[in-house]
Amino acid sequence: MSSRIRCYLIEKQYGLIFNIDDIRLLREKYRIIGCFTGSSVAFPRQNNELSIPLELSIEECFVLLNQKLIQLFELKTFSPITDQNRLTYLKHLELDCQQQMINSINSRINDMLSKRQFILENSQMLSTIEQDEEEEEESVNNLLTKFDSTFVQILNTNNSWLNCQQSLTIKEKLILLNEFKNRNKKSSLDPHTHTLVEIPIESYRQHELIPILDILSDLSLINNNDKKLRCHVFQDLWIKGYFISNGQKFGGDFLVYTNDPHICHSTFIIHCIQRTTTANQIPLISLIAKGRLASNVNKTSVIATYKQSITIDDDEKIDYLSINWTGI
Amino acid sequence: MARIDLIELLRHNHRVTDLERLYEESYNLRCKRYVCIKKQLSIGYWKSKLNMIEIKVMHGKCWSLLGTIVNSKLHLYPEEALFLMQCSILQVFNEEDNIPISMEEAYNFWLNDQLTLKHVQTFSYLARLGFIIRRHQQQQQEQQHERIKTTAVGIKRKRDEMDEHISILNINTNYHEAFLTRNNDTNNSSSQIEESMNDEMNDKNERHWFVGYDYDETNLINNKKRLNWSIDDCSWTKSRVLPHWLPKQFYEKVMDVDIPICQYLKTKTQFDLLYSTNDEPLMRLSDCKTHQTICERLSSFIHSDTLQAQAQSSLPRTPSLSSLTYDIYYPNKHFRKTLPGIPAYRLLVLDGNENDLSNQLDEIMFYCSNVSVLVALVHNGDVCFYCFSSFDASKTLRDPPKI
Numbered sequence: 001m002s003s004r005i006r007c008y009l010i011e012k013q014y015g016l017i018f019n020i021d022d023i024r025l026l027r028e029k030y031r032i033i034g035c036f037t038g039s040s041v042a043f044p045r046q047n048n049e050l051s052i053p054l055e056l057s058i059e060e061c062f063v064l065l066n067q068k069l070i071q072l073f074e075l076k077t078f079s080p081i082t083d084q085n086r087l088t089y090l091k092h093l094e095l096d097c098q099q100q101m102i103n104s105i106n107s108r109i110n111d112m113l114s115k116r117q118f119i120l121e122n123s124q125m126l127s128t129i130e131q132d133e134e135e136e137e138e139s140v141n142n143l144l145t146k147f148d149s150t151f152v153q154i155l156n157t158n159n160s161w162l163n164c165q166q167s168l169t170i171k172e173k174l175i176l177l178n179e180f181k182n183r184n185k186k187s188s189l190d191p192h193t194h195t196l197v198e199i200p201i202e203s204y205r206q207h208e209l210i211p212i213l214d215i216l217s218d219l220s221l222i223n224n225n226d227k228k229l230r231c232h233v234f235q236d237l238w239i240k241g242y243f244i245s246n247g248q249k250f251g252g253d254f255l256v257y258t259n260d261p262h263i264c265h266s267t268f269i270i271h272c273i274q275r276t277t278t279a280n281q282i283p284l285i286s287l288i289a290k291g292r293l294a295s296n297v298n299k300t301s302v303i304a305t306y307k308q309s310i311t312i313d314d315d316e317k318i319d320y321l322s323i324n325w326t327g328i
Numbered sequence: 329m330a331r332i333d334l335i336e337l338l339r340h341n342h343r344v345t346d347l348e349r350l351y352e353e354s355y356n357l358r359c360k361r362y363v364c365i366k367k368q369l370s371i372g373y374w375k376s377k378l379n380m381i382e383i384k385v386m387h388g389k390c391w392s393l394l395g396t397i398v399n400s401k402l403h404l405y406p407e408e409a410l411f412l413m414q415c416s417i418l419q420v421f422n423e424e425d426n427i428p429i430s431m432e433e434a435y436n437f438w439l440n441d442q443l444t445l446k447h448v449q450t451f452s453y454l455a456r457l458g459f460i461i462r463r464h465q466q467q468q469q470e471q472q473h474e475r476i477k478t479t480a481v482g483i484k485r486k487r488d489e490m491d492e493h494i495s496i497l498n499i500n501t502n503y504h505e506a507f508l509t510r511n512n513d514t515n516n517s518s519s520q521i522e523e524s525m526n527d528e529m530n531d532k533n534e535r536h537w538f539v540g541y542d543y544d545e546t547n548l549i550n551n552k553k554r555l556n557w558s559i560d561d562c563s564w565t566k567s568r569v570l571p572h573w574l575p576k577q578f579y580e581k582v583m584d585v586d587i588p589i590c591q592y593l594k595t596k597t598q599f600d601l602l603y604s605t606n607d608e609p610l611m612r613l614s615d616c617k618t619h620q621t622i623c624e625r626l627s628s629f630i631h632s633d634t635l636q637a638q639a640q641s642s643l644p645r646t647p648s649l650s651s652l653t654y655d656i657y658y659p660n661k662h663f664r665k666t667l668p669g670i671p672a673y674r675l676l677v678l679d680g681n682e683n684d685l686s687n688q689l690d691e692i693m694f695y696c697s698n699v700s701v702l703v704a705l706v707h708n709g710d711v712c713f714y715c716f717s718s719f720d721a722s723k724t725l726r727d728p729p730k731i
Contacts, residue, residue: 008432008435008436010435010436010439010445011439011444011445013681014445014708014709016432016435018431018432020355020358020359023358024351024355027351028351034709035708035709035710036358036709037445037449037452037709038414038431038452039411039414039415039452039456040357040358041358041360041361041362041416042357042360044414044415044416044456045415045456045457045458046456047453047456047457049357051357051358051414052358052431053431053435055445055708055709057708075433075436075437078376078422078433078437080422080424080425081422081425081427086425086427089427193365193366193367194365194366194367195365195366196363196364196365196366197363197364197365197366197369197419198361198362198363199361199362199363199364199413199416199418199419199428199431200428200430200431201361201362201430201431201432202430202431202432203430203432203433204427204430205427205433207433207436246707246708246709246710248680248705248707248708248710248712249710249712260347262346262347262350262351263346263347
C-alpha cells in the first residue's frame with residue numbers, strides 16, 4: 001500500500017483514526033471493525049450510531065502495523081502554527097465562505113424556478129407590461145445591472161436558469177428577475193453571522209509525530225504475556241479471514257464472525273488463556289460458566305492458547321479448544 | 329442441484345447488495361462535517377497550564393449544567409468541551425495563535441493520567457442521554473465556596489453592629505488587676521469582679537465582653553497568640569474551673585458546656601508568664617453554640633464524641649482517589665451547579681482490560697454508604713454500567729425490593 005493510514009496512539013493502549021475514508025477502507029477491505037466513540041453529527045443525542053473517531057484496540061493496531069497498513073504515531077508536544085499553515089487556514093476559511101454563498105444563492109434560484117408557474121400565474125405585471133421586444137430585452141439587461149455582480153455570475157452558471165431560458169419569454173424573465181430582487185431585499189441576512197463555521201477534525205498545525213514501528217517492542221509489551229497472547233490470537237484469526245470484535249459483552253476476549261457483523265451474529269467467543277502452570281490454573285467453575293453462557297446465546301466458547309512448541313516453527317502458533325455444554 | 333446453487337447465489341448477491349447499501353448508509357451518516365451557524369456558536373480558549381477551556385462567548389442553554397467557575401470566569405473541563413465540540417456547539421481556539429483546535433489535537437493533548445479516554449467516553453455516553461454529570465472534587469469546592477460566602481456576610485453584619493467607642497485598655501487592666509487581687513486576696517469573691525466588669529460594660533453591646541477582639545478571622549489567626557501550656561514549666565492538676573472572664577449571660581445562652589481546663593498551681597512568675605500577652609479572651613459569642621464549636625475554637629481539645637466517632641469508623645475516611653469520579657444527577661430544569669444536592673449515583677470509571685477489581689472495592693464500599701455507586705466498565709470503546717449499592721440482608725428480608 002503506497003500511502004498508509006494515519007493512526008494516533010493514545011495512552012499507549014488505543015489507536016484513534018479520524019479520517020472517514022480510511023475508516024471505510026479498513027472496514028470494507030481489511031475487515032477491521034474497531035469502535036466508534038464520537039457523537040454523530042446528524043443525531044448527537046443517541047448512543048446507537050456513533051461517529052468518528054474510530055478506536056482501534058491494541059490487537060488491531062498490532063495486526064495492521066505488522067501488515068504495514070497503518071502508520072502509528074504519538075503526539076507529545078503541542079507546536080504552534082507556522083505562517084504558511086496560518087495562510088492555508090485563512091484561505092480555506094475564505095473559500096469555504098464563498099462556496100457557502102454560492103450554494104445559498106443557487107439553492108434560492110432553484111427554489112424559485114421550481115415555483116415559477118405559481119409565481120407567473122399570480123403576477124400582476126404580465127398584463128401591465130406592454131413593450132416591444134427590443135425594449136423588453138433592454139429592460140432585462142438594465143434589471144440585471146442592478147443586481148450584485150456575483151449574483152449575476154452565479155445566475156449565468158446556474159443550470160436550472162440556463163435550461164429555463166429557452167422556454168421563458170422575456171416578460172416572464174422580467175417577472176422572475178423582479179421576484180429575485182424582492183426576495184433578496186426581504187432576506188437580507190448578514191453573511192458574517194450566518195455563515196456555517198466548521199469545527200475542524202484534522203489539524204492545521206504540524207506537530208512532531210513520533211512513529212511507532214512495532215507495538216510489542218516499542219511499548220514494552222513483550223513482558224506482558226497476556227497482551228502478547230491476545231495480539232497473536234487476533235492476528236491468527238484475522239489471517240484466517242474472520243471478522244473479530246470486542247468480546248466484553250459475553251465475558252470473553254473476542255467475538256468472531258464468519259461474515260460481516262452487519263449481516264450475521266457472532267459464532268465464537270474466544271478466551272485467551274496462558275498455558276497452565278501452578279500459578280495460572282483455570283478453575284473449573286469458570287469453564288462451566290463459559291460453557292453455559294455460550295450455549296445460552298447460541299455461540300461456541302473457545303479457549304485459545306499458544307501451541308506447545310516442539311520445533312522453532314511452532315513458536316507463536318495458536319491452539320484452539322472449544323467447550324460445549326451438553327445440558328446434562 | 330443447479331437450482332439450489334442458483335438460490336444460494338441469489339441469496340449471496342442479495343446479501344452483498346444489502347451489505348453495500350449498509351456500508352453506503354454508514355458512510356453517509358459519518359462523513360458529515362461538524363458545522364454550526366456563526367451566530368449560534370460558542371467560543372472558548374484552551375488554557376494549557378490549567379488544561380481547561382475558558383469560555384468567552386456563550387450561546388444556548390447548556391451552560392447552566394456544564395462548566396465551573398475558576399478565577400471568576402466560566403471554564404470547561406476537557407471532557408465537557410469535547411462533548412460540546414462533537415455536538416457542534418463549541419469551537420475552541422488556542423490562546424497563543426488564535427487558530428481553532430481540531431478534534432485530533434483535542435484527543436491527543438487534553439487527555440492525561442487523570443482524565444483518560446475511558447472517562448471521556450463514559451461522560452459523552454451519559455451526557456448524550458441527558459444526565460447531568462459533575463466532577464466529584466469540583467462539587468466539594470463549589471459547596472465550600474458557597475459556605476465561605478455566607479459566613480463572610482454574617483461576619484460583616486456583626487462588624488457593622490459594633491460600637492467603636494470601647495475603651496479597650498481600661499477594661500483590660502481591670503481584668504488583669506481583678507485576677508491578681510483575686511489570687512492575692514482569697515476573700516475576694518467572683519461577684520466583686522463581675523461588678524467591676526459591669527460598671528465598665530454596656531450590657532446592650534455584647535462586643536464589650538470580647539474586648540479588643542478582631543472578628544477578621546485571618547488577622548486573628550496570624551496576630552493573636554494562643555496561650556501555650558508548657559508542661560515542663562509547671563505541674564498540672566486537672567480540675568473543673570469556671571472561667572471568671574466569661575460574662576454572666578454566657579451561662580444563660582450556652583447550656584451544658586463542660587470545659588476541663590487545667591489550672592496552674594505554682595508561683596507568680598509562671599502566672600505572669602501565662603498573662604505575658606494581652607489579656608484577650610479566647611472565646612467569642614459566635615463560638616459559644618455547641619460543645620463542638622467551643623472545642624474547635626480552643627483547638628487544643630478534641631471533644632470526646634469526635635474521638636468516639638473516629639474510633640468507631642472502621643472504613644478509611646478518604647480512600648486513595650487515584651481515579652476521577654463523577655456525580656450523576658437526573659435531568660432537571662431547576663438544577664443549580666452551586667447547590668446540586670445529593671447525586672443519584674456516584675460514578676467510577678474502570679478499565680475493562682484490568683483483571684483485578686480488588687483495588688477498587690474499597691473505593692466502591694466507601695461511596696456505597698451514602699449513594700448508589702455506578703461502575704462504568706470501558707473495554708475498547710464499549711461502555712457497560714454496573715450498579716453497586718449497600719445490601720443489608722435482614723432489612724431486605726423485611727422489605728424486599730419491588731421488581
